Each structure stands twice: as C-alpha cells, then as structure tokens.
Amino acid sequence: MIQAQLQTQTRADEAFDCLQTAIVKGDLAPGEKIGEVELCSRLNLTRGPLREALGRLESRGLLVRRPHAGVKVVSVSAAELLELYRIREVMEGLAARQAAERMPDEEIRDLLATLDSHEKMIEEAQGQAYYQAEGDYDFHHRIATGSRNAKLAQMLLGDLYYMVRMYRYRLSTSAGRPHMALGEHRRIVEAIAQRDGELAEFLMKRHINAARKNIEKKIQEGVLTI
Amino acid sequence: MIQAQLQTQTRADEAFDCLQTAIVKGDLAPGEKIGEVELCSRLNLTRGPLREALGRLESRGLLVRRPHAGVKVVSVSAAELLELYRIREVMEGLAARQAAERMPDEEIRDLLATLDSHEKMIEEAQGQAYYQAEGDYDFHHRIATGSRNAKLAQMLLGDLYYMVRMYRYRLSTSAGRPHMALGEHRRIVEAIAQRDGELAEFLMKRHINAARKNIEKKIQEGVLTI
C-alpha cells in the first residue's frame, strides 16, 4: 500500500524531497554552488526532472538561481533568521487561535498524550537535544494542521519550517530552554482544550517570541555566528 | 535596459509569468484541466521549460497536479477565500508594524503622494472599480516591501496576493467600500509616518478584517457565489 504511494510519486518529487532534506540537514552547505550534472549522477536521474525539482525549490526560497550561472543554496543571515521568527509569531498565533476553534477533541487528546511521552523521553534522556527538537517540531506541526486552515498549514509546513529547521540543524538544535518550552507547550494545548482561542494565540506568540529572544541573546553573546 | 532584463529571463520564467497572470485574470478557469501540448503550442515553447513552470506554479498553490493525470487550475471555495483574509490580517499587520519601524521617510512621502493621486483618480472616475482595485493593490504592495522583511514580502507578494487577486478578478473586484478603504489606508500611513508600529498594526488588521467581513456579508447575501 505504501509502495503504491511511492510508486505514484514521480522522480521529480523524489529529487525534490531528497534535495530539500539535504539542504535542511546541511549536507548541502549554504552558498554552495551545485552543478546539475553532478546532482544527476548522485540522484540517478536525468536533468529534466532535476530541473523541475530545482524550480520548485527555488520557488520555495531554498535555492537561488541565476540564468546560465547555476543554482546555489540560499545563504541567510542571522537577521533573516530573526525575521523568520517574527513571521512565525503572528502566523502560529493565528494557527493556535484557529486550532482552539476547530481542532477535534480527539486530536487534542492525542496531542496531550504526545506531550506526556515527550516529557518522559526528555527526562530519561537527560536533555537529549534531539528528542526536544523532534518534539518541538511535532508540536508545532500539529497545531498548524489543527488550525484547519489549509493555506496557513501549507505556508507553515511547506515554507517556514523548512527554513527554520535548516538553521536548527546547523546550530545543533539551538539547545536552549530545555523543558521550559514543554511547559509552554502544555499551557498552549490547555488553552486550546478549553477552546480559548484568544489565550492560545497569546501564549503561542509569547512562546515563539521567547524563542526568538533566546536566539537573539545567543547571537549577541557570540555563541551563534551564522 | 529592460530588454536586457527580459533577455536574461529564461523561457520557463516567461511561461511562469504568463500562466500566472492567465490564472489570476481568469483566462484559465479554476478546475479547468489543461493539456501540456496545447499550452506548448500556445506559448511557443516545448514541454521542458513548460514543465518547469508548471512545477513552480504547483509549488505556489495555483495548480494541482496528479501524476499521469494532468494539471488543473486550483479551485477554491468561499471558505478558503475567507481563510486567506485571516492570514492576510496577521501577516500584513506585522508588515505594517515593521514598516513603521523601518520604512524610509522618502518612501512614506511617496506613498502619501500616491494615495493623493489615487483619491483624485477615484473622484474623477466616480468609483471606477478598476482604479480602486489597482490602488489597493499598490498600497498593500508598498507596505509589504516597506517592512524590509524579505521573507514576509516574498510570502505576501508571491503567494497570497496572487490568490486574492484571482478572486478579485472573478468577483469583478468586489467593488465594495468605495473610498472608505482609502481613508483607512491614509490613517495607516499616518501611523507609519509617526513611527507608531503598534497603531499601524492595529489599523491594518482592522482594515483587512473589515474587508473580510464585507466579503462574508456578500456571500451570505448570495451576491457572491464561488
């Protein structure tokens, strides 16, 4: 069944996913110029589908492309990372509010259970940053889809998160605010469970704002240089 | 000079722009299935660049594509249009706030002058909806770029506005709130000129919220059926 799903996926889609994760994980360094033929041999396909994938990646802002000059991975400054968090603040605030209005009870229960398991994992793994980052990603992912706003979810999941994760991987998952973030997550979900959209939006905005300030502080301290 | 600009533009870009405007203007009806070979003959190019353009359009959400089944123009419901306005509310609110912090004085003066000329145009043309829509588009465009937030501007100008304009054209430019919107625009710019980001954000959010409610009302009245 899952094979059929993969089978219907075209090779351009495959290349798109592969390159996207490669960029996010940092396997392709930002600013790195990549040749098409080299990628073709590495991904086992020809330049037709590859160019289609490159076009889609460019459209999403992960690549920059100059005609006849080649494509290179987008290189973003620290200032731009902070700008991304400003956008996240308002968009995820909206997502939280709409999730409070529309998220089914079952999904909320699931989300709470996931928070519990994440909490256990983190306590057992003693601040294993990986689980924290993964849990954080999962949480925001669910809120976005829970908003039942298709375009909003698409913009968050398809555009912003990939760029944010790109930095996350590079900065070794920022690794700040160990389980403080989890408490904030829990309160946001509680507000959603109580169908208090205004509160959920406020808490989410504050949550992301805190994360942004944390990054800002680290940059000023010189810990993070991008 | 502009020729050189066009010359460096590749044929895929050309096709992309052409199709985008065609979709926005409604020349390609939503839900319409389009064949690749027909488009090729109409745009005078081969399927290689065309497919690249189609991929980019799909990535932006203007087309939906099922493998081996062809592409069709996205068809959106009235509910989804309202969701777009919810997103615009928070994102353009942020844009207004950041514009108040960063927009150069010269740009603000220019914007004010543009508002004046638009006001004259509208009074002379007695509610020619075209100028109103054009002026509205211009206004929001300038605020987005004025925010000096590259990603925010990209998302607004590259994603949301095209979808909104798609509806605008179809609904004969909604044609509501004749120069009431212009007054709201002026007050927003005044807040930006006074560098009052909080007020600018509030006014912008209210402005878009009013537009959304106006559309919502018309839909309920049955004037607009999408």
Add this chain to the structure above:
DNA sequence: CCTCTCACGATTGTCAACAATTCGACCTAC
C-alpha cells in the same frame, strides 16, 4: 605590473523522440 580584451571550456537552457501510465470507450456477462 596592472588592466582590458578575447577566446575557450564548461555549464545551463532548449529541443525532439521514447517509454510508462491513466482515462475513456466498448464489449461481455449477469
């Protein structure tokens, strides 16, 4: 010694043909 020009190489953009898959129509069976 520096700078400008020109040509070469490499890479990208484009094209036309081949293979794979889906949609529709027709036919058969119940």
Add this chain to the structure above:
DNA sequence: GTAGGTCGAATTGTTGACAATCGTGAGAGG
C-alpha cells in the same frame, strides 16, 4: 439494463543530444 473488465489511445514522465550563454584564463597593450 447495469456492472464489470479489458483494450486502445492520448497524455504524461523521462531520456539523451543540441544550442546558447557565462566564467575563467591567457595574452596583449598601456
């Protein structure tokens, strides 16, 4: 008469070769 299956054609996905363009290096001139 309807439901199911099968076959064919049209459309999409993919491939490899051709043409256009840019970056780089060498060479000549100042």
